[in-house]
Amino acid sequence: MEPEATKKQNFPYLALVLILVVVGIYFLFNKPAPKTPPVTNTVANNVINVEEEAEPTATEEETVPNEVKVTIEGSSFKFVPNVITVKVGDKVIVEFKNIDGFHDFQIDEFNAATKVIKTGETDTVEFIADKAGTFEFYCSVGEHRKMGMVGTLTVE
Numbered sequence: 001m002e003p004e005a006t007k008k009q010n011f012p013y014l015a016l017v018l019i020l021v022v023v024g025i026y027f028l029f030n031k032p033a034p035k036t037p038p039v040t041n042t043v044a045n046n047v048i049n050v051e052e053e054a055e056p057t058a059t060e061e062e063t064v065p066n067e068v069k070v071t072i073e074g075s076s077f078k079f080v081p082n083v084i085t086v087k088v089g090d091k092v093i094v095e096f097k098n099i100d101g102f103h104d105f106q107i108d109e110f111n112a113a114t115k116v117i118k119t120g121e122t123d124t125v126e127f128i129a130d131k132a133g134t135f136e137f138y139c140s141v142g143e144h145r146k147m148g149m150v151g152t153l154t155v156e
């Protein structure tokens, strides 16, 4: 009987030790457990990230340049109109209509040039007027530029 009693006494001790160990493990796991709220934080961060991604697109929309569309007619040997005025940063779209002869439209400073086109044809060139100043546009065909087939682009 006595050995059984000591065994019964030992069992509660072992059980207590086991409980302490289990409780200790629970505490160990419960400490990392509060890190589960950070999981929701990361979810919140993801939401914030989405918002942060949305903001740059909004600023990109704000930086979309103002578009200025100009139609210019070319003939021998002039441009009509021969003056274009835009603002710095404008996206300039030049629709060049050739109504007589062989001509093109070029502005060296903005690397802008249409194809050489013949009577009745139209070609379009676009560029960003990213610097202020007064620039000459001209027709590069033959001696047309010397013959006065020029105009002025003013970027202000």
Ligand SMILES: [Cu+2]
Binding pocket: 077, 102, 103, 104, 139, 140, 141, 144, 149
């Ligand atoms: Cu010309």
